[in-house]
Amino acid sequence: MSYRKVTPVLPPIYGDACSSAWRHGFVMDRVFTSASLRDRYAMGIWMVFIHVLTYRGMNQNKLPGQSDTTPSFRTFLSTVFSYRVRSGMAAWILHRVTGLSLVLYLAIHIMGLRSLGNPLAFEAYITGYRNPLFKFAEVMLLGSVAFHAFNGLRIFAQDMYFRSERQKPLFYAVLALTIIVTIIGGLPIIFPYFITPLLP
Amino acid sequence: MSQHYENEGSAASRSKAFVWLMQRVTGVGLVLFLVLHFWVQHMPTGFLATAGEYSEILKTLSEASPEVVDAIADGKIKEALPGEHVITYSKVLERLRTPLWRIIDILLLLFALLHGMLGLMNVLGDYMKRVRLRKAVVFCCWAVTLFLAGQGIVVIMAVGMK
Ligand code: HEM
Numbered sequence: 001m002s003y004r005k006v007t008p009v010l011p012p013i014y015g016d017a018c019s020s021a022w023r024h025g026f027v028m029d030r031v032f033t034s035a036s037l038r039d040r041y042a043m044g045i046w047m048v049f050i051h052v053l054t055y056r057g058m059n060q061n062k063l064p065g066q067s068d069t070t071p072s073f074r075t076f077l078s079t080v081f082s083y084r085v086r087s088g089m090a091a092w093i094l095h096r097v098t099g100l101s102l103v104l105y106l107a108i109h110i111m112g113l114r115s116l117g118n119p120l121a122f123e124a125y126i127t128g129y130r131n132p133l134f135k136f137a138e139v140m141l142l143g144s145v146a147f148h149a150f151n152g153l154r155i156f157a158q159d160m161y162f163r164s165e166r167q168k169p170l171f172y173a174v175l176a177l178t179i180i181v182t183i184i185g186g187l188p189i190i191f192p193y194f195i196t197p198l199l200p
Numbered sequence: 201m202s203q204h205y206e207n208e209g210s211a212a213s214r215s216k217a218f219v220w221l222m223q224r225v226t227g228v229g230l231v232l233f234l235v236l237h238f239w240v241q242h243m244p245t246g247f248l249a250t251a252g253e254y255s256e257i258l259k260t261l262s263e264a265s266p267e268v269v270d271a272i273a274d275g276k277i278k279e280a281l282p283g284e285h286v287i288t289y290s291k292v293l294e295r296l297r298t299p300l301w302r303i304i305d306i307l308l309l310l311f312a313l314l315h316g317m318l319g320l321m322n323v324l325g326d327y328m329k330r331v332r333l334r335k336a337v338v339f340c341c342w343a344v345t346l347f348l349a350g351q352g353i354v355v356i357m358a359v360g361m362k
Contacts (some may be wrong), residue, residue, distance in 0.1 A: 103316040192284035
């Protein structure tokens with residue numbers, strides 16, 4: 001197999017904190033340099049994205065005389081559906097995706113709040129966010145923050161106390177807490193928009 | 201089990217350990233700040249205007265400036281729905297008159313920015329192995345961080361200071 005090992009940089013006293021993916025049970029210590037098809041197929045859900053992104057370009061770096069490696073569409077689909085989502089993998093991907101979305105939102109949020117310099121502009125800015133679509137997005141935002149926070153605390157706790165053998169039940173606890181908090185916090189947000197109008 | 205660690209004890213390794221520690225410290229701080237922030241800005245409490253209060257606020261604003269009348273007519277500013285609680289300038293100003301709230305908001309801003317941008321650099325570093333590219337990206341991330349921190353602090357400090 002053609003892959004390069006990423007060597008952990010931190011001493012063991014920090015847990016396995018050097019590579020977030022590791023601790024989540026997702027084998028990311030294979031960084032594919034020139035992956036063969038079989039190697040590509042060896043990894044998890046994360047590779048689905050890579051697949052979709054690179055499907056059409058797979059032969060771009062083909063050497064002269066090398067055979068065509070683009071899989072048939074059926075092979076492609078069956079591979080994509082053959083991945084199993086393990087909780088560690090899901091936790092890692094969700095933590096990363098929520099973290100990155102929150103960074104993007106934070107930047108937009110800070111730039112938007114410049115309207116606080118002028119009361120009229122601020123009311124207009126807030127009105128822009130007050131429509132059903134954005135109320136739904138607000139609840140999604142709460143969900144992202146809740147998941148990221150609970151999962152972050154789980155990572156923290158695991159680094160300190162449990163290491164990974166308790167990972168699965170803890171992850172389910174994170175999911176349950178996220179759902180509970182999102183529903184409890186989300187209801188007051190969506191009530192005036194989606195529920196009050198339905199009441200007689 | 202003995203393992204070999206690249207750069208063990210080096211400046212790069214220490215800096216990674218520091219970032220790791222910062223992610224935990226800022227993460228735990230953010231839990232506190234974000235709970236407060238959510239309670240104050242997204243939940244139906246006295247920190248937001250009720251539909252009735254918002255109507256009054258819009259009336260006062262309209263009397264003060266014809267621009268507001270136009271903005272309401274154009275739908276750029278909308279009345280609150282029944283039962284809705286709205287973030288509004290005067291309520292924000294009222295809260296920020298307490299210096300402690302200004303400090304809390306600035307800390308929230310700095311913690312979120314630091315945590316988020318360090319996280320972003322960590323993610324980007326996972327996908328960029330070329331040293332010079334990585335350095336350039338880290339430099340850009342810090343520039344963006346400083347810019348956003350400046351923007352945010354100026355905004356928070358400027359509310360009601362005119
Ligand atoms: C609510 C409290 C929060 C907690 C407890 C928390 C916790 C954490 C922890 C412990 C990590 C390190 C993960 C690791 O080493 O594997 C992390 C990563 C990260 N966080 Fe947070 N976080 C919080 C809020 C936020 C916010 C508000 C943002 C966005 C501005 C954010 C963005 C990120 C990003 C981008 C990463 C890097 C993700 C990665 O390496 O895959 N976090 N968070």
